[in-house]
Amino acid sequence: MGLTSSIQLAGGSGGPENLRPLLATALDALGKGAIERDGPLPTGGAGAIGALFAEDVLPLDGSGAESALEGLARAFVAGAADPADPTCVAHLHTPPLALAVAADLVAGALNSSLDSWDQAPSGTHVEGQVIEALCGLVGYDPAVASGAVTSGGTESNLTGLLLAREHALANALGAHPVVTGIPAEMHGRLRILCSETTHFSVARSAGVLGLGEDSVIGVPLDRDHRMDPQALRSLLVDLRARGDLPIAVLATAGTTDLGVIDPLAELAEVAAEHGAWLHVDAAYGGGALFSERLAPLLSGIERADSVAIDLHKLGWQPVAAGVVLAQRASAFDPMERRVAYLNTSDDEAAGFQSRLGRSLRTTRRPDALKIAVTFRALGRRGLGDLVDRCHAQAHHAAASMREHPRLELYRDPVLTTVIFRYRPENGDPDAINAELRRALLRNGRAVVGRTELDGAVWLKLTLLNPNTTEPEIDALLADVIAAAEEEAR
Numbered sequence: 001m002g003l004t005s006s007i008q009l010a011g012g013s014g015g016p017e018n019l020r021p022l023l024a025t026a027l028d029a030l031g032k033g034a035i036e037r038d039g040p041l042p043t044g045g046a047g048a049i050g051a052l053f054a055e056d057v058l059p060l061d062g063s064g065a066e067s068a069l070e071g072l073a074r075a076f077v078a079g080a081a082d083p084a085d086p087t088c089v090a091h092l093h094t095p096p097l098a099l100a101v102a103a104d105l106v107a108g109a110l111n112s113s114l115d116s117w118d119q120a121p122s123g124t125h126v127e128g129q130v131i132e133a134l135c136g137l138v139g140y141d142p143a144v145a146s147g148a149v150t151s152g153g154t155e156s157n158l159t160g161l162l163l164a165r166e167h168a169l170a171n172a173l174g175a176h177p178v179v180t181g182i183p184a185e186m187h188g189r190l191r192i193l194c195s196e197t198t199h200f201s202v203a204r205s206a207g208v209l210g211l212g213e214d215s216v217i218g219v220p221l222d223r224d225h226r227m228d229p230q231a232l233r234s235l236l237v238d239l240r241a242r243g244d245l246p247i248a249v250l251a252t253a254g255t256t257d258l259g260v261i262d263p264l265a266e267l268a269e270v271a272a273e274h275g276a277w278l279h280v281d282a283a284y285g286g287g288a289l290f291s292e293r294l295a296p297l298l299s300g301i302e303r304a305d306s307v308a309i310d311l312h313k314l315g316w317q318p319v320a321a322g323v324v325l326a327q328r329a330s331a332f333d334p335m336e337r338r339v340a341y342l343n344t345s346d347d348e349a350a351g352f353q354s355r356l357g358r359s360l361r362t363t364r365r366p367d368a369l370k371i372a373v374t375f376r377a378l379g380r381r382g383l384g385d386l387v388d389r390c391h392a393q394a395h396h397a398a399a400s401m402r403e404h405p406r407l408e409l410y411r412d413p414v415l416t417t418v419i420f421r422y423r424p425e426n427g428d429p430d431a432i433n434a435e436l437r438r439a440l441l442r443n444g445r446a447v448v449g450r451t452e453l454d455g456a457v458w459l460k461l462t463l464l465n466p467n468t469t470e471p472e473i474d475a476l477l478a479d480v481i482a483a484a485e486e487e488a489r
């Protein structure tokens with residue numbers, strides 16, 4: 001295959017035949033690259049990766065489809081960290097379902113884009129259905145609520161905070177800062193309340209929204225690392241007394257490290273008392289709503305004004321599969337735009353609806369397709385079972401850690417993360433835990449997470465592979481202990 005196959009298209013009636021040999025090559029590269037890697041990541045650390053990609057990335061004359069795809073895909077796979085490996089457990093980096101990846105290929109082949117109906121008739125419809133289903137899952141009235149698929153929790157939280165800012169300033173002053181900027185008299189007086197365990201990107205989003213990162217006020221935590229509703233109440237009273245405007249309380253359902261879920265119902269009560277928007281970052285924990293056993297942990301989420309859920313975490317989707325939902329579709333009004341070449345009102349009146357006003361992006365992939373395929377294939381019960389399996393793994397890991405004299409468990413898992421560390425007899429525990437993790441990365445044996453809590457270094461297992469077995473978890477812990485003993489020697 002030469003240049004001719006390089007310029008064949010993925011869509012049209014010839015698309016499948018154009019794709020077929022290339023897919024065979026891609027699948028072959030997936031298999032061969034994994035054999036070359038032989039583990040969760042390549043050995044040799046960062047230095048080893050460059051050698052895989054020695055060839056010029058933009059030569060003057062191309063090498064042709066087959067050779068480029070074969071060579072680069074294989075190098076990519078050989079040099080990747082594969083979350084499907086039971087020892088690749090550092091991050092909320094889910095192993096995607098083969099089914100969802102196959103559906104994503106279809107979405108990619110058509111290149112549907114959700115900024116106008118005429119680029120995505122089916123994509124527009126499917127996203128509407130997925131959003132409706134998720135509104136129902138959260139406990140919203142799907143006839144009144146709305147939302148969009150996003151690039152992830154960062155964009156979903158940014159969007160939720162944007163809606164909150166518009167709502168607060170429209171209520172307080174009739175102002176629409178998305179159009180006119182933040183009124184001068186409100187500069188430095190708009191506040192977001194969240195806890196110190198809130199995702200780091202929230203402060204950056206506050207900056208992007210023109211509020212400044214210092215608009216974010218930390219609400220103290222209770223003994224279980226949850227946002228303390230009483231402390232929130234006192235802070236809101238103080239803020240109001242000094243003339244500040246709390247635009248949002250941002251609660252988390254599933255913090256990145258501990259998986260802690262803030263007391264949503266109580267926080268909703270306090271936020272409502274003070275007329276503050278409640279946004280729930282359920283990027284991680286939202287998937288627990290599929291599980292009958294775990295869903296009650298999120299009770300009260302239905303009272304949030306907006307919610308972020310990532311299905312590329314507890315949803316087994318390839319990135320990107322974030323979702324932002326708002327309890328009332330009208331919250332999106334400030335984002336609506338009429339664009340002459342995308343969504344005229346006469347087209348919309350004739351039924352050619354566009355989802356342009358649901359997103360900060362213009363061109364947007366139909367990421368809803370892979371989600372819809374997964375939902376239909378597994379159903380809520382099937383997804384709940386996957387969540388329960390990962391949750392059970394976390395409890396198994398915690399029990400094994402408790403039994404080992406040199407492992408210290410930080411606290412019982414809430415969702416699917418487990419925080420622990422090795423307690424050496426001698427030596428600096430922080431340095432030993434940090435170094436043992438790097439040693440596992442260097443020798444290609446495991447990708448274990450690292451974080452800092454109470455001023456100390458801790459390790460983290462983020463268990464998202466429903467097929468991982470208990471013996472595999474125990475073998476991983478044995479590897480961690482062996483690496484620790486090596487470092488402590």
Ligand SMILES: Cc1ncc(COP(=O)(O)O)c(C=O)c1O
Nearest residue numbers: 092152153154199254256283284
């Ligand atoms: C609680 C929480 N919120 C938001 C995010 C950001 O999500 P994304 O990386 O999909 O933008 C993360 C990422 O891990 C998270 O754990």
